[in-house]
Amino acid sequence: MDTVIHNSIHVLLAFGLAPLLLGITNKTKAAFGGRVGPPVLQLYYDLAKLFRKGSVFSTTTTWMFCAGPVVGLVTSAICVLLLPLAGGSAPISFLGDPIMLVYLLGLGRFFTASAALDTGSPFEGMGAAREVTFACLAEPAFVLGLLVLARLSDSFQLSTMLGTSLATYWSSAGASLALVLVSWSIILLTENCRIPFDDPNTHLELTMIHEVMVLDHSGPALGMILYGAALKLFIFGALIVRLVFPPTSSGLLDWPLLAVGLLGVAIGLGVVESTMARLRLTHIPLFLVAACLLSGFGVILLLR
Amino acid sequence: MTERLVLCAIALAAVSGMPGVALGRKSMAGQWIAAVLAIVGSGLGLAGLVLFWMFDDSQPVVIPWHLPGAEFNVAVDGLSAVFLVPIFVVTMMGQLYGLAYWKQTDYPQNGRKLRFFYGFLTAGMALLVISRNSILFLFGWEIMAVSAFFLVATEDEKPDVREAGWIYLVATHTATLGLIALFGLLHAVSGSYTLAPLAEGSISPAMATSLFALALFGFGLKAGLMPLHVWLPGSHSIAPSHVSATMSGVIIKMGIYGLFRTLSLLPTPPIEWGVVIMTLGAISGVLGMAFAIGQHDLKRLLAYCSIENIGIILLGLGLAVIGRSQGRADLVVLGVSGSLLHVWNHAFFKSLLFLSAGSVIHATHTREIDSMGGLAKAMPWTALAFVVGSVAICGLPPLNGFVSELMIYLGMVDLLEGSSAAFAGGALAAAALALIGTLAVACFVKAYGAVFLGVARSQAARQAHESGLPMLLALGVLSACCFAIALGPLALAPIFDKAVAVWAPDLPEAAPRLVTLAPLNWVTLMGGVLIAALVAARLLLGALLRHNGSTRSVTWGCGYSAATPRVQYTSSSFAQMLVALFSWALRPEVERPKNLPLFPRAARFHSEVGDVVLDEAVLPSFSFTGGLFSRFRVFQQGNIQTYLLYIFIALIALLLWR
Numbered sequence: 035m036d037t038v039i040h041n042s043i044h045v046l047l048a049f050g051l052a053p054l055l056l057g058i059t060n061k062t063k064a065a066f067g068g069r070v071g072p073p074v075l076q077l078y079y080d081l082a083k084l085f086r087k088g089s090v091f092s093t094t095t096t097w098m099f100c101a102g103p104v105v106g107l108v109t110s111a112i113c114v115l116l117l118p119l120a121g122g123s124a125p126i127s128f129l130g131d132p133i134m135l136v137y138l139l140g141l142g143r144f145f146t147a148s149a150a151l152d153t154g155s156p157f158e159g160m161g162a163a164r165e166v167t168f169a170c171l172a173e174p175a176f177v178l179g180l181l182v183l184a185r186l187s188d189s190f191q192l193s194t195m196l197g198t199s200l201a202t203y204w205s206s207a208g209a210s211l212a213l214v215l216v217s218w219s220i221i222l223l224t225e226n227c228r229i230p231f232d233d234p235n236t237h238l239e240l241t242m243i244h245e246v247m248v249l250d251h252s253g254p255a256l257g258m259i260l261y262g263a264a265l266k267l268f269i270f271g272a273l274i275v276r277l278v279f280p281p282t283s284s285g286l287l288d289w290p291l292l293a294v295g296l297l298g299v300a301i302g303l304g305v306v307e308s309t310m311a312r313l314r315l316t317h318i319p320l321f322l323v324a325a326c327l328l329s330g331f332g333v334i335l336l337l338r
Numbered sequence: 339m340t341e342r343l344v345l346c347a348i349a350l351a352a353v354s355g356m357p358g359v360a361l362g363r364k365s366m367a368g369q370w371i372a373a374v375l376a377i378v379g380s381g382l383g384l385a386g387l388v389l390f391w392m393f394d395d396s397q398p399v400v401i402p403w404h405l406p407g408a409e410f411n412v413a414v415d416g417l418s419a420v421f422l423v424p425i426f427v428v429t430m431m432g433q434l435y436g437l438a439y440w441k442q443t444d445y446p447q448n449g450r451k452l453r454f455f456y457g458f459l460t461a462g463m464a465l466l467v468i469s470r471n472s473i474l475f476l477f478g479w480e481i482m483a484v485s486a487f488f489l490v491a492t493e494d495e496k497p498d499v500r501e502a503g504w505i506y507l508v509a510t511h512t513a514t515l516g517l518i519a520l521f522g523l524l525h526a527v528s529g530s531y532t533l534a535p536l537a538e539g540s541i542s543p544a545m546a547t548s549l550f551a552l553a554l555f556g557f558g559l560k561a562g563l564m565p566l567h568v569w570l571p572g573s574h575s576i577a578p579s580h581v582s583a584t585m586s587g588v589i590i591k592m593g594i595y596g597l598f599r600t601l602s603l604l605p606t607p608p609i610e611w612g613v614v615i616m617t618l619g620a621i622s623g624v625l626g627m628a629f630a631i632g633q634h635d636l637k638r639l640l641a642y643c644s645i646e647n648i649g650i651i652l653l654g655l656g657l658a659v660i661g662r663s664q665g666r667a668d669l670v671v672l673g674v675s676g677s678l679l680h681v682w683n684h685a686f687f688k689s690l691l692f693l694s695a696g697s698v699i700h701a702t703h704t705r706e707i708d709s710m711g712g713l714a715k716a717m718p719w720t721a722l723a724f725v726v727g728s729v730a731i732c733g734l735p736p737l738n739g740f741v742s743e744l745m746i747y748l749g750m751v752d753l754l755e756g757s758s759a760a761f762a763g764g765a766l767a768a769a770a771l772a773l774i775g776t777l778a779v780a781c782f783v784k785a786y787g788a789v790f791l792g793v794a795r796s797q798a799a800r801q802a803h804e805s806g807l808p809m810l811l812a813l814g815v816l817s818a819c820c821f822a823i824a825l826g827p828l829a830l831a832p833i834f835d836k837a838v839a840v841w842a843p844d845l846p847e848a849a850p851r852l853v854t855l856a857p858l859n860w861v862t863l864m865g866g867v868l869i870a871a872l873v874a875a876r877l878l879l880g881a882l883l884r885h886n887g888s889t890r891s892v893t894w895g896c897g898y899s900a901a902t903p904r905v906q907y908t909s910s911s912f913a914q915m916l917v918a919l920f921s922w923a924l925r926p927e928v929e930r931p932k933n934l935p936l937f938p939r940a941a942r943f944h945s946e947v948g949d950v951v952l953d954e955a956v957l958p959s960f961s962f963t964g965g966l967f968s969r970f971r972v973f974q975q976g977n978i979q980t981y982l983l984y985i986f987i988a989l990i991a992l993l994l995w996r
Contacts, residue, residue: 089888094793096714104875112868128860133747134735136772141734144779151787153893159907166780167915170773177772181754181765190751250894254882319919333765337758
C-alpha cells in the first residue's frame, strides 16, 4: 500500500509539476531584471496551446522528424520513473539502472539530433553538432559521479546509491560528494541548455544549441519537445536534490523536502542565468572537461 | 553429431564457389548454386550448434595425418560454438546479399573469383574455430587469410585496391609469423601440438608471459586493436561491401577467438595481463571512435568503428582475465559473457551497417559521405536498417549493443568494491566506456544525417533507387537478429555460461551464473516498455496531427530563402569540433584560407584525417628497413637454379648443425 501511495505521488509530482520549474526560473530572472515576467504557469499555457495547434512540416523531412520529439519525450518519461524521489525506491529499480538512465538519455539525443539534421537546415545541423559534441564530455563526468556513489554504497542501483545511508557518506566522504555535486550542477546546466552553455532566450540562431535544433518543429511535436525538456530538467534537478537531501527514514517527510529542494534548484538556475554571461562557444569544452576532472577528483579522494 | 554437421557445413561452403568457375562468365546459374549451397551449409552448421547447446551432443572427430605433429582433430566446445554463430549467419547473409549486389552479369570479370574465395573463407574460419591441433589451426588460419586477400583484391585492376590488398597481405602474414612462434613455443613446453590446457605450474611465469605476448601480437594484429590496426581501414573500405561486412563482422573476431583460446590454455594469468588488455581496449575504443568521426568515406568510417568495438570486446576480456587472476568468479562470468555477446552483437550490427552502406554505394556509386544526402526518401528500407544498426552500435536500448555493454559496465562496477587500485581502474574503464558510447552517438548521427537526411548533395544521390529484394532480405534478417538478442537475452544466458566454463576451467562448480549477475529479465522488460511507449507516443502524435491538421512547406531558413543543398552541414563540418578536440591524436590535415582580403572571393576548406600509425610509423619504418635490406639484392639472381642451390646449401647446413 505504501509503495502504491509513493509511486502515485511520484508520477503525479514529476509529470505534473515538471513544467513549473521553468516558470519559477523565469520568474526569478524577471525579478533580477526588474520585470514582472511571464506567469509561473506560462509553460502549461504554452503546452495547452501547442497541443491544439496545427503543424507545418518541411518538404525535406522524413519520419525521423517526428521520431525526434517522440523518442525525446518517451526516454525522458521513462528516466523519471527510474529516479528515486522519496522514501525507499524508485517505481522502476534494478541492478544497473544508472546505465539505463544514461543510455536512455543518449537514445533521446540520437533521435533529437537526427531529427534536426532531417530538415537539411545548416542552423539545425550546427545545433546538432554542438549537442552531440558537448554530450561527449558531459556524460563521462556524470558517470564518474555515479561511480563515486557506487563505491560508497557498494551497489549499482540508484535507489540504494542515493538511499538512506547517503547521510553517513556525507560525514565520511563529504569532500568527494561535494565535488560530485558541483560536477553534476555543471551537467545540469549543459544538459538542459542553460546559461552559461546555451541561452534559451537568444534570438540569434548561430549561437544557440538546443533551441536551434528544434527550429522547424511546430504544434504538438514542439509541445512534446518542450514537455520532454521540462522532464529532463526535473530529472537532473531531482538527482541533485536527492544528493543534497538524503532520504529520511520516515519517508513521507521526503516529499516536502524534495519540493523545497527543487524550488531551490529552479531559483538557483534563475540566479545563475541572471548573473552570468554566456560562455564563448570554444570555451564550453574546457568547462566540461573541468566537470569531468571534478568528478575524477571525487574518485581520487576515495582512494586510500 | 554436431561436429559432423559442422564439417558438412565446411565442405559445402568450400565447394560452393566451384561450380560457378566451370559455368559461363555471363550466367547467373553459378551464383545461385553458390548461394544455395552456402545457405544450406550454414543452416546445417547452425542446426549442429542448436543440437550442441540443447543436448551437449559433441563427439570429437580425430583422424591421423601423415604430416609430422599434425592431426585432423576437431571438436566443438562452448567457446567454438559461440564463434561459429557469426561465421555461419554473416556469410549466409553475405551470399544472399551478393545475389543482387555483385551480380555475375554485372561483374563477369571477377564475380566467379569472388564467390570461389568467399566459400573458402567461410570454410577456413569454421575449420580454425573447431580445430584442436595447432597445425590444423594454422591451416584454417591461412586459408582464411589468403582467401580474404583475394577478396579484398577483387577489383585488382584498380591501383588503390592493389595497395590496400598488399598492406593487408603483409599484415596478415606478420600475424601468422607471431602465431607460428606461439605454437612452436607451446609445443616446446608441452611436447604436443594438441591444443589442450597446460597444467598449473607446468611453465615458468616468464614463459607464460612470452606466450601471452606472442598471442597478443599475432591475434591482436588480426583483430585490429590499436596500434596494430594499420591494415584494417584500407582493406575494409576497398573490398566489395559484403566482403567488408564479413571481414569486420567475422574475420577480425577470429583474432579475438585466438586470444580467448590461448588464454584458456595458459595457466592462471597474472593481473597485469588483464590490465594490459583493458588498457589496449580503452585506447582502441576511444581512439577508434575518434578516428571514425574524422572520416568522410562511409566505409572507412565503419572500419574505424570496428576498431572501437574490438576495444569494447577487449575491455570485457580484460575484466575476465583480472577476475581469473584474483579468483573472482563474478568478474569472469560478466567479462567473458559481455565480451562474447559483444562479438555476436558486433557481427550482426556491423554487417548490417556495412551491407546498408553497400546498398547506398550501389545506388550512388560513391563512398564519399559529402556527396550523398537525402537518401532516406529514395531508399526508405535501407535507411531504416541503417538506423537500427546505428542505434545498436551506439549501445542504446532497446537494441542488442546495450545488453553486452551493460554486462561489461556491471563487471567494472564489481571492480569498484575492491582495493583502491581496482577502484581507480574500474572507474577509469567505465568512464572510457561512457566516452566511447557518446562518441559513437556523435559519429552515427553524423553518418546517418549526412547520408540519409537533408537534401541530396549530388546528381548521383538524386537519382538513387532502393536496392533489390535479396539485399533488403539480408538487411531484414540481420536487423531481426539485433532485436532478438536485445529482447531475449535470458534465453542466451546458458550459451555463455557454457563458454565461461570452457574458458575458465578452474572456476568452482558453485560459481554464480550469468542470470544472477546481470538483470537480463529487466533488459527485456525495459526494452518492451520502451518500444510500447514509443509506439503509443507516435500514435498519439499522429492522432493530434490529423485532428489539428498540418501543412507542408520549405525548411525555415531563418529568413534566407535561396538555400541550396550546399549550405547544409556536411559530415566534416558536423565533426569539426570533435576532430579539433582529438587533434592531438588524429593530426588532421587542414587546408583553410588564410589572410582573407576585405572582400573575399571563392575560398576552399578541406580537412582530412589519415591514419597516423600507418603514415607516420609503419610506412617510414618499412621503407627504412627496405633500404637496409637492399644490400642483400646481390643474392637475388632471378633464376630458379640459384634459388634451388640456396635451398640445397641451407638444408646441408642445417643437417650438419644438427
